[in-house]
Amino acid sequence: MGEVKPAGLQSDWALLEQEGDVDYIWEKVQQVIRECVDTTKFTTWFEPLKPLAFSEGTLQVAVPNKFVRSWLMEHYHTLVSETLQELLGVACQVAFIVDDRTAPPAESRPAASPDPLHHTVVVNGRNGTTSSMFNPRFTFDTFVVGSSNEFAHAACMAVARHPARTYNPLFIYGDVGLGKTHLLHAVANYILQHQPHMTACYVSSEKFLNDLVGALSHDKMDDFRNRYRKNDLILVDDVQFLIGKERTQEEFFHTFNVLHNDNKQIVLTSDKLPKDMVGLEKRLRSRFEWGLIADLQAPDTETKAAILKKKADYMQIALPDDVAWFIARRLRGDVRKLEGALNVIEAYTSMTAQDITIGLVQTLIGELSEVEEKPISISDIERVVSDHYKLKAAVLRSKKRNKEIAHARHIAMYLARTLTSASLPQIGKDFGDRDHTSVLHACNKIKGLVEDDWRVKEEVEQLTRALQG
Numbered sequence: 274m275g276e277v278k279p280a281g282l283q284s285d286w287a288l289l290e291q292e293g294d295v296d297y298i299w300e301k302v303q304q305v306i307r308e309c310v311d312t313t314k315f316t317t318w319f320e321p322l323k324p325l326a327f328s329e330g331t332l333q334v335a336v337p338n339k340f341v342r343s344w345l346m347e348h349y350h351t352l353v354s355e356t357l358q359e360l361l362g363v364a365c366q367v368a369f370i371v372d373d374r375t376a377p378p379a380e381s382r383p384a385a386s387p388d389p390l391h392h393t394v395v396v397n398g399r400n401g402t403t404s405s406m407f408n409p410r411f412t413f414d415t416f417v418v419g420s421s422n423e424f425a426h427a428a429c430m431a432v433a434r435h436p437a438r439t440y441n442p443l444f445i446y447g448d449v450g451l452g453k454t455h456l457l458h459a460v461a462n463y464i465l466q467h468q469p470h471m472t473a474c475y476v477s478s479e480k481f482l483n484d485l486v487g488a489l490s491h492d493k494m495d496d497f498r499n500r501y502r503k504n505d506l507i508l509v510d511d512v513q514f515l516i517g518k519e520r521t522q523e524e525f526f527h528t529f530n531v532l533h534n535d536n537k538q539i540v541l542t543s544d545k546l547p548k549d550m551v552g553l554e555k556r557l558r559s560r561f562e563w564g565l566i567a568d569l570q571a572p573d574t575e576t577k578a579a580i581l582k583k584k585a586d587y588m589q590i591a592l593p594d595d596v597a598w599f600i601a602r603r604l605r606g607d608v609r610k611l612e613g614a615l616n617v618i619e620a621y622t623s624m625t626a627q628d629i630t631i632g633l634v635q636t637l638i639g640e641l642s643e644v645e646e647k648p649i650s651i652s653d654i655e656r657v658v659s660d661h662y663k664l665k666a667a668v669l670r671s672k673k674r675n676k677e678i679a680h681a682r683h684i685a686m687y688l689a690r691t692l693t694s695a696s697l698p699q700i701g702k703d704f705g706d707r708d709h710t711s712v713l714h715a716c717n718k719i720k721g722l723v724e725d726d727w728r729v730k731e732e733v734e735q736l737t738r739a740l741q742g
Contacts, residue, residue: 278377284622294327295324295325295326295327295332296324298324298327298332298357298360298361299322299323299332299334300312301360302332302353302356302357302360303315303319305356305360306319306349306352306356307319309352309356309727309728309731314424314568317343317424317565317566317567317568318344318345318349318565319416320496321336321337321371322334322335322336322369323335325372327371328453330363330364330365330366331365331366331367331368332357332365332366332367332368333368333370333382334353334358334367334368334369334370335370335371335372336369336370336371336372337371337372338371338421338439338499339371341369342369342370342371344424344427345369347371348727349727350367351727354366354367354725355368358365363643407458407461407462407465408458408739409462409474411454411455411456411457411458411459411462412458412459412462413426413429413430413433413459413463415455415583415587416452416455416456416459417572417573417576417579417583418576418579418732419572419573419576419579420573420576420734421451421569421570421572421573421576422451422452422569422570422572422576424567425445425447425452425456425567425568425569426456426566428440428443428445428565428567429443429445429456429459429460429540429567432460432538432540433459433460433463433464434463436464436471436505436538437505437536437537437538439565439566440562440565441533441536441538441539441563441564442529442533442539442540442541442545442560442561443538443539443540443541443564443565443567444541444542444543444561444562444564444565444566444567445457445540445541445542445543445567445569446542446543446544446545446546446566446567446568446569446570447544447568447569447570448544448569448571448607449544449607449609450607450608450609450610451569451570451571451572451608452569452608453510453569454510454542456542456569457475457508457510457540457542458475460506460508460540460563461473461475461506463507464506464538469524471505471506472503472504472505472506473502473504473505473506473507473508474501474506474507474508475508475510476501476505476507476508476509476510477509477510477511477514477644478509478510478511478513478514478515478521478525479514480514481501481521481525482514482515482518482521484497484500484585485497485520485521485524488659493687498528498531501528502528502531502532503531503535503675504532505537505538506537506538506540507532507537507538507539507540508540508541509539509540509541509542510542511542511543511544512541512542512543512561513544513545513550515553515557516550516551516552516553517552520552522553522554522557523554523664525557526554526556526557526560527636528711529557529560530560531559531560533563538659539564541561542599546566547561547562547566548562571605571607572608573734573737574598574601574602574691574737575601575691576691577600577601577604577608577611578594578597578598578600580608580611581597581601581611581614581615582597584615585597585613585615588615588619590615590618590622590629591629592615592618592629593629593630595631596629596630596631596634598636599631599635599694600614600634600638602647602691602692602693602694603638604638614634614637614638617637617638618634618637618638621633621637631694633706648693648694649692649693649740650693651689651693651695651699651700651703652741654685654688654689654692654693654701654739655670655685656683657667657736657739657740658681658684658688658736659681661681661732661735661736661739662677662681664677664681665677667706668681669681669682669685669704670703670704670705671705672705682704682715683715683716683718683719684719684729684732684733684736685704686700686712686715686716686719687715687716687719687720687733688703688733688740689703689704690712690716690734691716692737692740696709697709697712697713697714700712719733
């Protein structure tokens with residue numbers, strides 16, 4: 274990233290005090306960052322930001338609120354500061370300044386919070402108890418947080434703590450089985466626990482459509498509108514189902530406007546980004562983008578192992594750590610596959626009273642049609658890693674210890690440890706007859722770098738995707 278500096282940047286250093294040059298520098302910083310993070314993260318975190326000024330080695334950048342500032346400071350401050358410093362060639366940093374000029378237009382921001390309604394919770398239009406509407410198991414405490422869902426979890430927590438005052442709407446998107454519905458229920462459970470006077474409504478977009486058709490057929494549109502518009506919180510699952518349904522979109526558009534104008538919190542989920550919803554009216558896409566878009570990705574191996582352990586504890590299954598990791602490495606995709614594996618294990622062990630071992634589980638999950646049995650070998654890892662770093666595979670097994678080769682070798686060992694069932698001695702043998710303590714040191718080193726250095730984290734995730742794809 275720092276090897277090629279855009280022409281003219283260093284020569285323009287003396288002009289940085291001028292507003293036009295601040296905009297120019299920020300544009301160049303964004304160009305670099307766009308290549309370092311995925312499209313969704315860039316759109317969410319960096320597109321709305323505006324440069325304010327450059328003074329005493331600090332580039333001031335406007336952010337819309339404290340939540341965004343806190344997230345940027347924790348996750349991207351180092352990346353942005355280092356990018357700025359490498360582009361300019363001098364010591365400098367970025368400062369994120371809360372400035373409401375970067376917030377959505379005035380028409381899209383909610384007014385002051387009105388007095389909450391004091392009546393019972395609504396279940397798809399019928400009075401009921403909280404437990405009849407929301408799954409009590411789906412809480413923030415039971416949601417396993419990892420790098421794949423950290424952002425969405427934090428956004429939902431912010432909305433739950435301050436409904437209609439943080440992000441409205443909150444739009445969560447991701448493939449099936451990644452936790453969208455869990456987070457919807459967690460938001461509602463949290464709000465209703467801490468603010469029991471509030472009312473909430475959960476509905477799928479398909480149910481919204483069916484209710485609309487029924488209301489039109491029986492001339493009950495006033496009842497239909499009251500059902501959805503007289504709540505403090507509305508959570509709509511799978512809004513992509515609205516695509517191509519013009520009459521439903523029109524009614525949802527007006528319902529959305531009433532709720533938003535009345536400062537009621539709206540949370541939506543979808544398996545598509547608003548901009549990718551071909552067949553959805555532009556005015557609805559625009560409103561879906563008013564607040565915050567948070568994505569859910571497929572969990573990594575470590576997160577899957579943690580999910581398995583938590584679900585096994587709930588199911589009262591004594592699942593050993595090594596077995597959890599074994600399953601996590603061999604099941605790809607969504608959380609439902611993990612649950613399917615646990616159900617098979619529970620059923621078999623409850624009938625046979627056998628201890629849960631890797632050998633037993635390997636036999637059991639091999640029968641699951643959902644499981645993709647494509648074990649990754651150390652030779653696969655050597656090939657992918659050597660290609661990525663433009664090295665010969667033999668170099669990874671050599672005694673050479675220069676910085677670039679050692680780093681690639683350490684990455685390969687770490688991947689071998691996390692993506693295969695090979696033991697430390699076996700990994701050491703395959704990488705040039707090294708001692709198992711050398712492998713352990715390499716794995717611990719890379720694990721620490723993954724947690725602290727965004728570059729290494731991106732490298733490991735990219736290599737893992739290449740191996741699993």
